[in-house]
Amino acid sequence: MIYWDIFWAFFIANLLGYGGGPATIPLIQIEVVNNNGWMTLSEFGDVLAIANALPGPIATKMAGFIGYELGGVLGAAIALAATILPSALAVILLFKFVNLFKDSPKVKLMTKSVQPIIAVLLAIMAYQFFLTAFENSGVMHLVLLAAVSYFTLIKFKVHPSLVIFGALFYGGIFLS
Amino acid sequence: MKPYLELAIGFARTGVTGYGGGPSTIPLIEYEAVKKYKWMSEEEFGEILALANTMPGPIATKMAAYIGFKVKGGMGATVAILTHILPSIIAMLALLGVLYSFRQSPIVSGMVQGVTPVIGFMLAEMAYRFYQKGSKGLGMPKTILLAAVSFLFVQFMGWHPGILIAAVLISAFYIAHKKEKAEKKVNEEFMPAREKSS
Numbered sequence: 001m002i003y004w005d006i007f008w009a010f011f012i013a014n015l016l017g018y019g020g021g022p023a024t025i026p027l028i029q030i031e032v033v034n035n036n037g038w039m040t041l042s043e044f045g046d047v048l049a050i051a052n053a054l055p056g057p058i059a060t061k062m063a064g065f066i067g068y069e070l071g072g073v074l075g076a077a078i079a080l081a082a083t084i085l086p087s088a089l090a091v092i093l094l095f096k097f098v099n100l101f102k103d104s105p106k107v108k109l110m111t112k113s114v115q116p117i118i119a120v121l122l123a124i125m126a127y128q129f130f131l132t133a134f135e136n137s138g139v140m141h142l143v144l145l146a147a148v149s150y151f152t153l154i155k156f157k158v159h160p161s162l163v164i165f166g167a168l169f170y171g172g173i174f175l176s
Numbered sequence: 177m178k179p180y181l182e183l184a185i186g187f188a189r190t191g192v193t194g195y196g197g198g199p200s201t202i203p204l205i206e207y208e209a210v211k212k213y214k215w216m217s218e219e220e221f222g223e224i225l226a227l228a229n230t231m232p233g234p235i236a237t238k239m240a241a242y243i244g245f246k247v248k249g250g251m252g253a254t255v256a257i258l259t260h261i262l263p264s265i266i267a268m269l270a271l272l273g274v275l276y277s278f279r280q281s282p283i284v285s286g287m288v289q290g291v292t293p294v295i296g297f298m299l300a301e302m303a304y305r306f307y308q309k310g311s312k313g314l315g316m317p318k319t320i321l322l323a324a325v326s327f328l329f330v331q332f333m334g335w336h337p338g339i340l341i342a343a344v345l346i347s348a349f350y351i352a353h354k355k356e357k358a359e360k361k362v363n364e365e366f367m368p369a370r371e372k373s374s
Contacts, residue, residue, distance in 0.1 A: 014233040016341045054267050056191045056265075076265070092253065110230075115313065137292075146296065149297035170290045171291060172286050175287075175290050
């Protein structure tokens, strides 16, 4: 039952992702690429690239697109519901108890403790993308593109979508 | 009708102008909710944000759900969430559809290769930000230790990160619980009179 699998994959990824949508990216990758084999890592990378080039929340773009690829409009709706509904309902329901909750040292320590794990998961993903780039296009292009990303994104604060479209353009000309 | 329209405009606008995922749209949502449409005070916005941050899952949709619900109940929440996420999802389907239909073309495969290092870099930068957040909250030694342990389990022992995250969440809960208990005990010993009167 593909719809159940879709629901479960996005539900788990978002349930464990503390720190907003970006924290769920490696968890979505694990469900989609490693556990269910719906996509290869490089296909997942393409989806992530386009998602990063477009505005709006990242987790819902990923869920909407991957759900649609797997099961059409219904697949997209299920992936989105699994992504959004549990936490959205929880916020509405729990707001009544906000004062019991917000300053709780338990919740604070839980949130803080997950950050290093998310950092490692993202770093592993980054490494996988660098490795793929190294294997497909060689060390020259990899170093050049990574260095340009650093200067444009961090030093000169160029808009990420411009950097992504620039890289697509560069690849279309020099790596085809 | 007007409240729905305002919710739709406010959340559509933040959905199509915020780059870098949900967390980067928060200031934009605050502008719409507090300054522009005055759905709530700045304090209330801060409170909801703090609460939403304690829960897993995407942050922008949690905010949209609460704000929409506050303004117009369940329908309001639905309108806010959908107008926030749909434009970018539709754009994504269109753009990837075009890219996929030219998948065989060497130009498209070159484009994909060109963007791979950039995505790698963006992920590395995100990893660094999460590391910083962690070391701000936990201190550097604990953060590095936790990171090293999770690297070991995930990369070398092939554990599902979910198990690791669940284990860390449970231990953090337990540690904080023990600490709270210990503090309470100290308070009871030193201030028995005040305890009773409250």
